[in-house]
Amino acid sequence: MAKHRSLRRSPVSGLQRPGRGAQLVGLTAALAAAAGTAAGVAAPTTPVSAGTSLNPAQAEALTAARVERRDLGSRDLSRFELSLSSTQKAVQEAKAAQVAKARAAQLAANATLTERRALALAAAKAQAAKKAAALKKAAAAAAAAKAAALAKAEAARAAAPRIVLPTTGYHLTAHFGQGGSRWASNHTGLDFAAPMGTPVRSVLPGEVIQAEFAGAYGRQVKVRHADGTVTSYGHMSEFTVNVGDTxxxxxxxxxxxxxxxxxxxxxxxxVLLGGTDQVDPEPWLRDHGVNP
Structure with a gap:
C-alpha cells in the first residue's frame, strides 16, 4: 500500500510524484522565491542539502513564482507611476485653477476699477456740462438784462421831451428888450415868476458850465447844449447841480x-447863441417846440 501511494502519478506532469522529502524541499524553494523583492530579481534559493536537486516540476513552479512575482512588481510599479502621474496632474490642475482664479479676480478688480473710473468721468463730464449750461444761462440772462436796460434807456430817451419850459406854475412878468427902472438897460431875457422853491429845469440836454453867485443875477446856472447854445437861469434860491454835470x-x-x-x-x-449872443427866448422856445 505504501509503495502504491509513493508511485502515484501527478495529474499535471504525468510523472511519478517524488517522495515526501523532495516535496518539502520544492515547497521551501517556492516559498523562498515568492519572498523576493518587487523588482523582479530572484532571491537566492534556500540552501539544500548536498546532493539534493530540483526536479522539473519544482523548477517549473519556481520559475512560475518568479515570473508572477516579477509581473506583480511590474504591476505595482505601473500602479505607483500611474498614481504619481495622477497626483502630479491633480497638483498641476490645482495650480492652474488657482492661477485662473487669481487671474479672474484680477480681471474682475480691473473691470470694477474701469467701471468706477468711467462713472467718475461721466459724473465729472455731467458736472462740467451743468456748470457750462449754468454759465451760459447766466451769460444769456446778463445779456438779456443789458439789452433790456439799453432798450429801456433808449425808450426813456425817446420818450423824454426834446425841450421843456424852465419852470411850471408860472406867469411871465418881463419880456426880452423891455425897458424899465428895474434894470440898467433893456431886459435881456424872459422872467418866469413862480412861488419860492418851485423847481427850475434845464430846457435842453447839455453840460453845466457855471453854478455860482453872479452879482445882479444872483445864484446863476448856465448850461451848454449840443449846438453850442448856452441857456442861463438866474435869481435862484439854491443850486441842485455842479459844474461838469450832464x-x-x-x-x-x-x-x-x-x-x-x-x-x-x-x-x-x-438864451445866448454860441455862448455870447443874447436872443429873444420866446421865439427860440417856439422854434424848438414849446410855447411860453
Missing amino acids: VGAGTQVGSIGMSGNTTGPHVHFE
Whole structure:
C-alpha cells in the first residue's frame, strides 16, 4: 500500500510524484522565491542539502513564482507611476485653477476699477456740462438784462421831451428888450415868476458850465447844449447841480428864489447863441417846440 501511494502519478506532469522529502524541499524553494523583492530579481534559493536537486516540476513552479512575482512588481510599479502621474496632474490642475482664479479676480478688480473710473468721468463730464449750461444761462440772462436796460434807456430817451419850459406854475412878468427902472438897460431875457422853491429845469440836454453867485443875477446856472447854445437861469434860491454835470431836458438845476437884483421870486431865463449872443427866448422856445 505504501509503495502504491509513493508511485502515484501527478495529474499535471504525468510523472511519478517524488517522495515526501523532495516535496518539502520544492515547497521551501517556492516559498523562498515568492519572498523576493518587487523588482523582479530572484532571491537566492534556500540552501539544500548536498546532493539534493530540483526536479522539473519544482523548477517549473519556481520559475512560475518568479515570473508572477516579477509581473506583480511590474504591476505595482505601473500602479505607483500611474498614481504619481495622477497626483502630479491633480497638483498641476490645482495650480492652474488657482492661477485662473487669481487671474479672474484680477480681471474682475480691473473691470470694477474701469467701471468706477468711467462713472467718475461721466459724473465729472455731467458736472462740467451743468456748470457750462449754468454759465451760459447766466451769460444769456446778463445779456438779456443789458439789452433790456439799453432798450429801456433808449425808450426813456425817446420818450423824454426834446425841450421843456424852465419852470411850471408860472406867469411871465418881463419880456426880452423891455425897458424899465428895474434894470440898467433893456431886459435881456424872459422872467418866469413862480412861488419860492418851485423847481427850475434845464430846457435842453447839455453840460453845466457855471453854478455860482453872479452879482445882479444872483445864484446863476448856465448850461451848454449840443449846438453850442448856452441857456442861463438866474435869481435862484439854491443850486441842485455842479459844474461838469450832464443834464437832460427837464433836469432840475435849482429852485425859484429872489437872489441878486429882483423884487419878487422868479427865474430870469436867457438864451445866448454860441455862448455870447443874447436872443429873444420866446421865439427860440417856439422854434424848438414849446410855447411860453
